[in-house]
Amino acid sequence: MKPKPSATARRPSGWRATAPKARKTCVTPSATATTPRADCKYAAPAILRNPDTRGRSFSARNTKEHSMPSFRFLAATVLALTLISTAPSLAADSPSTLYKKNKVTLLLGTNAGGGSDLGGRIIAKHWPEIAGSDMIVKNMPGGGGIVAVNYLVNSCRPDGLTMHMMMFGSSYQLPYLTKNRAAKYDASRLHYVLGAYQEPWVLVASGKFSSLDDVARAGNLTYGIMNPLEGNNFAMLPVLEALQLKAKVVTGYKSQQEALLAVAKGEVDITMGPLSQVMREVDHGVLQKPFLLMERERSPFIPDVPTFFEAVHVTPEIDVLYEQCRPLCVAVRMMAVPEDTPDEIVAFLRDAFTRMAESESFEADARKAFLLGGNCLTGQELQDFIRTAFNVDFSSIMEKLNKYSQ
Structure with a gap:
């Protein structure tokens, strides 16, 4: 049997191999010269460029039959994504679900160890009982809380997952009333969800004084505070005026605790401190017993400490000054979230903290740290307080205080 001629032998004489014509392609800066752009009219359908189809021949009919499902799938995908992106807000998590799924950050505008820090950590401990998730405490001292509130308002999403707590006067009220340029926020527009650990101020002095009379007789006194617009500065003003003390304010302390320790060390002569915080240091032997309580009636927790009205001769003018200063020196730690926080989240937080304030376990822990316990502002009482405080x-009062800052 004769062997079959090879393919080469069957080629006609004069035959010459020629390279196939290169197909026209479109390229983008990110594409290579051999990669057709999807929207180029010269590029073959994706199915023809599939490595599995190499070497096959496709008719126009086959191409259409294979490409049509791809286009239908693409159209269906685009439609589905459009529906998802425009779905109603009902698909979003409810506030209850949001807090069960996410941790919360509590900013404290003070160093660790002070009254606001201790109070904040008690709230963080009981938050899981109320909301079902953890609360992380982050200390951010500076400016009496202004640094922390700046961060809250200008660097955090208003989603209710970051809050701030600090003394109301130094962090919120006074920066607003004085138009403090360091405060990059309008405190009157924030949402306040809890006021906690209300307590009166008491006057404490360094060990070189054994009574209020010693303080009254002294000259060139110094008193330490966080900043000139701190609540205890306004609480101190009626005392300074009534006793006609020659005193100068020393500012710059990052927390109430630092100011109290400065008195204990003799770095400054006197200061005003929250009742619970002062008595804790008295029990530890760091401070001596306070000389007076800035209230009209004595406290059952310190029954032997006289009130301002008992310890000092109060003229009608001083009485008026006392009442003027009261809204500016309420010692209450206030919890706030940014103004753009959704209403339903604000409502949930207010309700959650109301339930926490009514919790026996929270109150038990609060009484271990504060003589008056949680003593919280919630509900309408909280809103009434806020409305009054910013007006x-x-x-x-500032005119009188300025002479002690010179």
Whole structure:
């Protein structure tokens, strides 16, 4: 049998191999010269460029039959994504679900160890019982809380997952009333969800003084505070005026605790401190017993400490000054979230903290740290307090305080 001629032998004489014509392609800066752009009219359908189809021949009919399902799938995908992106807000998590699924950060505008820090950590401990998730405490001292509130308002999403707690006066009220340029926020527009650990101020002195009379007789006194617009500065003003003390304010302490320790060390002569915080240091032997309580009636927790009205001769003018200063020196730790926080989240937080304030376990822990316990502002009482606090006229008070800052 004769062998079959090879393919080469069957080629006609004069035959010459020629390279196939290169197909026209479109390229982008990110594409290579051999990669057709999907929207180029010269590029073959994706199915023809599939490595599994190499070497096959496709008719126009086959191409259409294979490409049509791809286009239908693409159209269905685009439609589905559009529906998802425009779905109603009902698909979003409810506030209850949001807090069960996410941890919360509590910013404290003070160093660790002070009253606000201790109070904040008690709230963080009981948050899981109320919301079902953890609360992380982050200390951010500076400016009496202004640094922390700046961070809350300008660097955090208003999603209710970051809150701030600090003394109301130094962090919120006074920066607003004085138009403090360091405060990059309008405190009157924040949402306040809890006021906690209300307590009166007491006057404490360094060990070189054994009574209020010693303080009254002294000259060139110094008193330490966090900043000139701190609540205890306004609490101190009626005392300074009534006793006609020659005193100068020393500012810059990052927390109430630092100011109290400065008194204990003799770095400054006197200061005003929250009742519970002062008595804790008294029990530890760090401070001596306070000389007076800035209230009209004695406290059952320190029954032997006289009130301001008992310890000092109060003229009608001083009485008026006392009442003017009261809205500016309420010692209450206030919890706030940014103004753009959704209403339903704000409502949930207010309700959650109301339930926490009514919790026996929270109150038990609060009483271990604060003589008056949680003593919380919630509900309508909280909103009434906020409304009044941001409508105080204190120009005359500032005039009196300025002479102690020179």
